[in-house]
Amino acid sequence: MDNLMLLLEGFATAAQPIYLLYALFGVFIGTAVGVLPGIGPAMTVALLMPITYTLEPTAAMIVFAGIYYGGMYGGSTTSILLNTPGESASIVTALEGNKMAKAGRGAAALATAAIGSFIAGTVATVLLSFLAPIIVDFAISLGPVDYVALMVLAFLTIGALLGGSPLRGMASLLLGLVIAFIGVDDTSAAQRYTFGLPWLADGIDVVLVAVGLFALGEALHVAARLRRGPIQVMGMGRSRGQRWMSRSDWKRSWKPWLRGTFIGFPIGTIPAGGADVSTFLSYAAEKKLAKGENKKEFGHGAIEGVAGPESANNAAAAGVLVPLLTLGIPTTATAAMMLTAFQRYQIQPGPLLMETNATLVWALIASLYIGNVMLLVLNLPLVGLWVKILQIPRHYLYAGILVFGVMGAYSLNFNIMDVVILLIIGLLGFFMRQYGYPVAPLVVAMILGPMFEVQLRRSLQISQNELSTLFSTPFTWVVYGAIIVLFALSFVIKKAQKKMEEVPV
Amino acid sequence: MSIVCGYVPTEVGQRALEQAIVETRFRGGPLLVINSTRADRTVDVNYAHEPALATLEATLEESGVRYEVRSFTSQNLASDDIVLAAEELEAELIVIGMRKRTPMGKALMGSDTQRILLQSPCPVLAVRA
Numbered sequence: 067m068d069n070l071m072l073l074l075e076g077f078a079t080a081a082q083p084i085y086l087l088y089a090l091f092g093v094f095i096g097t098a099v100g101v102l103p104g105i106g107p108a109m110t111v112a113l114l115m116p117i118t119y120t121l122e123p124t125a126a127m128i129v130f131a132g133i134y135y136g137g138m139y140g141g142s143t144t145s146i147l148l149n150t151p152g153e154s155a156s157i158v159t160a161l162e163g164n165k166m167a168k169a170g171r172g173a174a175a176l177a178t179a180a181i182g183s184f185i186a187g188t189v190a191t192v193l194l195s196f197l198a199p200i201i202v203d204f205a206i207s208l209g210p211v212d213y214v215a216l217m218v219l220a221f222l223t224i225g226a227l228l229g230g231s232p233l234r235g236m237a238s239l240l241l242g243l244v245i246a247f248i249g250v251d252d253t254s255a256a257q258r259y260t261f262g263l264p265w266l267a268d269g270i271d272v273v274l275v276a277v278g279l280f281a282l283g284e285a286l287h288v289a290a291r292l293r294r295g296p297i298q299v300m301g302m303g304r305s306r307g308q309r310w311m312s313r314s315d316w317k318r319s320w321k322p323w324l325r326g327t328f329i330g331f332p333i334g335t336i337p338a339g340g341a342d343v344s345t346f347l348s349y350a351a352e353k354k355l356a357k358g359e360n361k362k363e364f365g366h367g368a369i370e371g372v373a374g375p376e377s378a379n380n381a382a383a384a385g386v387l388v389p390l391l392t393l394g395i396p397t398t399a400t401a402a403m404m405l406t407a408f409q410r411y412q413i414q415p416g417p418l419l420m421e422t423n424a425t426l427v428w429a430l431i432a433s434l435y436i437g438n439v440m441l442l443v444l445n446l447p448l449v450g451l452w453v454k455i456l457q458i459p460r461h462y463l464y465a466g467i468l469v470f471g472v473m474g475a476y477s478l479n480f481n482i483m484d485v486v487i488l489l490i491i492g493l494l495g496f497f498m499r500q501y502g503y504p505v506a507p508l509v510v511a512m513i514l515g516p517m518f519e520v521q522l523r524r525s526l527q528i529s530q531n532e533l534s535t536l537f538s539t540p541f542t543w544v545v546y547g548a549i550i551v552l553f554a555l556s557f558v559i560k561k562a563q564k565k566m567e568e569v570p571v
Numbered sequence: 572m573s574i575v576c577g578y579v580p581t582e583v584g585q586r587a588l589e590q591a592i593v594e595t596r597f598r599g600g601p602l603l604v605i606n607s608t609r610a611d612r613t614v615d616v617n618y619a620h621e622p623a624l625a626t627l628e629a630t631l632e633e634s635g636v637r638y639e640v641r642s643f644t645s646q647n648l649a650s651d652d653i654v655l656a657a658e659e660l661e662a663e664l665i666v667i668g669m670r671k672r673t674p675m676g677k678a679l680m681g682s683d684t685q686r687i688l689l690q691s692p693c694p695v696l697a698v699r700a
Contacts, residue, residue: 102613103613148613148614150613296608296610296612296613296614296615296618297613297614298620298621299614299616453614456612456613456614457612457613457614457615457616458612459611459612460611460612460613461611
């Protein structure tokens with residue numbers, strides 16, 4: 067019951083008018099960037115980091131959580147009406163959602179996506195509220211060796227399992243580790259990779275890398291291919307006052323919503339690839355389970371194929387917060403940015419977070435419930451507005467992002483060298499994007515790298531450099547076993563996914 | 572002598588097209604219908620996609636005038652494309668549609684109507700939707 071009390075206290079904090087406004091701001095911005103292809107929640111959080119630095123931690127985290135959830139909602143709108151997924155977790159939604167829109171059932175698709183997201187988001191947040199304290203109790207007993215195992219798991223899944231090419235993912239991950247090690251070593255005070263340059267002695271700020279890769283790299287990438295033909299927007303196929311979903315739509319949607327939730331949440335929780343994998347699994351499950359007439363509709367706009375994956379990606383988004391808040395391990399790019407935000411406020415995420423910063427954590431969780439309600443209310447009536455956002459000429463949008471990013475970088479330390487580093491990393495990001503290297507592993511490695519190093523050295527110091535210590539506890543066996551199982555599974559899933567994508571759409 | 576019509580798949584464009592057909596019948600020349608986009612935004616409501624183009628062709632076919640439709644992606648502003656086509660064909664008349672604009676909107680985004688009126692080599696007929 068303790069946790070329930072804490073959660074209620076969290077609501078008391080998050081329901082203060084000023085925090086409600088911050089939550090509204092967050093979900094609004096989040097939905098907008100979710101709608102825009104190429105601009106994701108991770109980039110937005112990175113860009114906002116310098117300006118939210120003046121806010122108090124609770125307000126900033128509420129804004130970021132709103133952006134995170136909002137991004138998941140917004141992505142579905144573009145998937146359905148334009149067949150252009152705004153972010154990677156909505157790719158599967160486009161398969162059936164756009165077909166539905168073409169058949170004049172856009173309104174039903176948007177509604178099932180929004181309501182499914184709401185239900186999944188809420189159920190998953192409930193699971194998060196009750197699961198997190200249990201995991202914390204367990205996590206306190208974990209030693210450095212166990213953390214090393216967990217981080218190896220996070221590194222490998224983010225580097226090798228996400229995205230198309232394991233090799234490129236690992237390359238990006240290792241590059242991130244190298245950048246993370248630039249600067250003065252905490253233990254020995256030796257300078258590493260600084261080439262005797264004084265401005266490298268403090269290391270490279272994570273925010274610079276994130277803004278450089280997500281904002282500058284992406285903006286340059288879009289600028290390099292600015293002129294593609296415009297995309298046709300599908301109408302919603304709904305006249306004023308008509309119902310969004312018919313009775314049969316509801317009947318066909320509620321089971322996929324729940325299934326999606328319970329597929330998405332565990333996948334988000336274990337560091338096994340975030341939201342994208344869960345959407346694919348949910349889609350596959352719905353296709354298998356559909357019967358008779360409904361099964362034939364798959365590939366021509368089946369509502370189950372929208373309801374399931376859209377719930378799954380929102381549930382996974384909440385699931386990702388479990389390792390973030392309990393272990394301090396980010397498993398997606400956006401979670402990594404939120405972790406960075408914690409660190410900027412001198413708050414160390416980890417098992418002790420819920421004890422030392424209980425007010426903040428529970429206010430954050432409460433704001434997730436509130437944000438979900440806001441998103442449901444905001445989303446459907448404002449679809450017209452979201453589509454309008456897509457009419458902004460792209461050069462204005464990206465020029466704005468560049469200016470904003472550079473200003474933010476300068477405001478970190480008021481040091482012009484930071485801007486130079488930002489531009490160099492931006493160029494790096496552009497070429498990575500151009501040649502198909504994912505940037506998320508790099509950012510996650512930069513954040514986890516130093517923590518990994520500390521824990522690894524601590525383990526080896528305790529065992530006096532005996533390497534077998536890394537496999538010495540039962541927990542490590544479970545984790546390393548899980549890695550092997552995950553890789554075997556991912557091989558099977560990737561194959562199935564490829565088969566699905568080969569089917570002519 | 573040919574007539575050039577700037578077309579967009581909205582009410583404005585529809586009015587311009589109707590007027591252009593009337594003028595073509597009256598003056599006799601072939602009708603060139605232009606729709607172009609700079610492709611600089613994700614969604615361009617003024618760009619005619621397949622269904623809109625099909626309706627356009629059907630309307631023109633039914634009217635019985637000699638016509639040509641040019642739909643393309645261009646580096647230029649829509650107004651420049653129309654003026655260039657008029658110069659190329661030594662057109663007799665340009666027909667365009669226009670809509671109510673706010674001073675602020677014009678200041679920010681400019682006005683294609685205004686540019687066509689000021690740059691056109693021939694008389695311009697502007698229809699209000």
